[in-house]
Amino acid sequence: MTKFPYLRQDFLASIVVFLVAVPLCIGVAVASGVPAELGLITGIVGGLVTGLMRGSSLQVSGPAAGMTVLVFEAVSQFGVAALGVIVLMAGLLQLAMGFLGIGRWFRAISVSVVEGMLCGIGLVIIAGQIYAAAGLKAPETGIGKIAGLPGAFTDALGSTEALTSLAIGAGAIAVIALWKKLPKAVQSVPGALAAVVLATLATLAFNLPVATVEVEGLLGVIQPPGTEALSQLASPAIWGTIIAFALIASAESLFSAAAVDRLHDGPRTQYNKEMIAQGAGNTVCGLLGALPMTAVIVRSSANVSAGAKTKASRVLHGVWLLLFAAAMPWALALIPLPALAGILVHAGWKLIPFRQVVALWRAHKGEALILVVTAVSIVAVNMFEGVLIGLALSVVKTAWEASHVKLEVIDKGAGPIQAYLSGNATFLRLPKILDSLESLPQDRPVELDLSGLHHLDHACRTALESWAERHSATGTEPVKVTEPEPSPEAEKVTAA
Secondary structure, three states: OOOOOOHHHHHHHHHHHHHHHHHHHHHHHHHOOOOHHHHHHHHHHHHHOHHHOOOOOOOOEEOOHHHHHHHHHHHHHHOHHHHHHHHHHHHHHHHHHHHOOOHHHHHHOOHHHHHHHHHHHHHHHHHHHHHHHOOOOOOOOHHHHHHOHHHHHHHHHOOHHHHHHHHHHHHHHHHHHHHOOOOHHHHOOOHHHHHHHHHHHHHHHHOOOOOEOOOOOHHHHOOOOOHHHHHHHHOHHHHHHHHHHHHHHHHHHHHHHHHHHOOOOOOOOOHHHHHHHHHHHHHHHHHHOOOOOEEOHHHHHHHHHOOOOOOHHHHHHHHHHHHHHHHOHHHHOOOEHHHHHHHHHHHHHHHOOHHHHHHHHHHOHHHHHHHHHHHHHHHHOOHHHHHHHHHHHHHHHHHHHHOOEEEEEEOOOOOOEEEEEEEEEOHHHHHHHHHHHHOOOOOOOEEEEEEEEEEEOHHHHHHHHHHHHHHHOOOOOOOEEEOOOOOHHHHHHHHO
């Protein structure tokens, strides 16, 4: 026992994580438009492959609700057969980024963009899964899903089967929401699992006319990338999806790692090693034709809360998933699809950062705007382009703030006019600087003091020199310029 001092704690935690993972693995797969077993395969790989590797010892990987929208779009565009190729190449990209030490740079991504991404994904998941809960076909676009909801409810009201299906989905959401108010002993069973079990029992007991999960068997769904699927790599379109998979899965995993680190006092995450672990897992998932994996905060926080001490808990949860998928595939066929839809509606709701938006709006309105624009862009366009729009906005905002410059003009009525520039003079603020300088009296000498500048870019320097020449061209005394003082870093370089 001294070799495994925490075996009891890790064993009990692995059972809890397994019970949390089962409904989510199946629900994410169904919502992604692929067989339910592919979600279990990704969960198994997350436990047995990524779980064994170094990086973040307590976070748990598997199929994530945050990737559902992107996977569904990819399957719709390229087909299920191409999913393995996309995930495989995304995994190899993650491995390359990990070995090149890029993992830690993901911490530099604006939190507003990440929150906006999760918010947009949450909105699309909720809208799409409401259709699934009612047993109706959802429109393909995010805006179409939201705009079509009133019509979908009208259609559901006219159909007994749709209303029954919707009631099962609503019941699943109610169970999950109310589960936390029950005694602690009852809460040892995860709310999502309880919702699935109760929905399944109700469907069987009353012989309700609702759709259930289609089962093909674990070996029947494994589809390694074939020659035809690999040939799609010649298409530039598929590479945009591959890059999106790699970047978004990596960002979600590494942000999850940072969140999990705040939940425990154990070893901190080694970001590049975690990136390599995620890449290895996705490479294996790709070879098996399964869903992409990320670290999942729901499972990870359940792991920590259940008392896990080492990575043994997440490895064991993969073993339990494998045994369940191999020994009890018949159990999947009993699960009502609207119950899974209800679980995902609840998961999507949890992705929307209501409190963060309010807090950001009070403290940083610009950041709140980036969050909202990112979310709306994901709903209006698609996941990848929505995130790119958010990142572009974030860069523009940062550049604009970094180029803050102040021009103070002192005119005592006689003698030279004194102009003081301070801050960061970049091309972004050049029009404002020149407008102010060109408005100075042409027949008066000017002293331009640049010593307060932290940064003066080439465009600004050239423009200021040109203005000084023009101002002196009419016979006025030449502009006297006080240069900015060199930074300590520049002095060190010069000394060297």
